[in-house]
Amino acid sequence: MGYTIKQVSERTNLSAHVLRFYEKEGLLSNINRSKSGIRSYSEDDLEWLGLICCLKNTGMSLKQIKEFMDLSAEGKKTLKQRCDILIEHKKNVEAQIQEMHKHLDKVSHKIDYYTMQYNEYKNVESHQKLEMQEV
Amino acid sequence: MGYTIKQVSERTNLSAHVLRFYEKEGLLSNINRSKSGIRSYSEDDLEWLGLICCLKNTGMSLKQIKEFMDLSAEGKKTLKQRCDILIEHKKNVEAQIQEMHKHLDKVSHKIDYYTMQYNEYKNVESHQKLEMQEV
DNA sequence: ATAAACCTTAACCTTAACTCTAAGTCAATA
């Protein structure tokens, strides 16, 4: 009946610290507790954590994630709104990836340039060695 | 002869503050100064700034960028090493983009799921309305 | 010649997302 914070930590790759931190920040709420106050996560909680990780991994801020979770807590009447947020988020991430590609192109050019310079440098060096041998 | 910090700021889209900050952090050095201490950036400095932005835009930390610039200051003997760093960096960024795509897929699935739930919800709602009309 | 618009340094502030510490509770094991 329920997972300990450690078990959840292992399954989600979030440290126990982070799990408590997320709870404190209001990303996750209504986690069951034992009589002595120990957290007991349900399957549902794991589902929500999955969504949180998913959003976080695509670069959504904890603040935005909290807003999303607050909407979720309001129930089905916010389904459309939440759906729209996800769609918007997806668009943003796709745009970000496009940007990255553009910047990466520049890095590639720099690599070409540096490679050229290096080859030139190598040639000069070996040329100098030859000259030294001639002396 | 040389650009003021403001001109450079306009050309690079980095605030004057950030330019000074980068200099203090050792990302950029040997900027010429007027007698009264005012910075005068050369074309070369702009080139270096271009590279810095390029690395930063692809997610390299200022710390790593500084390491790279330190190597540059050592001269051509570090060309190969620098080239390798850039190639490694490019690989990392490409891997990151791959990861993003994977996570984005999950977001897409969530969108599908939410859309389904929403449609269901709408149906239930309109069904309820019909029932009310019947009464 | 004086105000506006620059420039300087030094030092402190901010935000996000953790990360750690201290001090204490509770359950199981040697």
Place this chain on the structure above:
DNA sequence: TATTGACTTAGAGTTAAGGTTAAGGTTTAT
């Protein structure tokens, strides 16, 4: 029984990458 070790809380500290403020020097346009 004593200790080990996982759990709890509140709150302080950390890091990256800047931003802001204070207190002042310099240049330029009118």
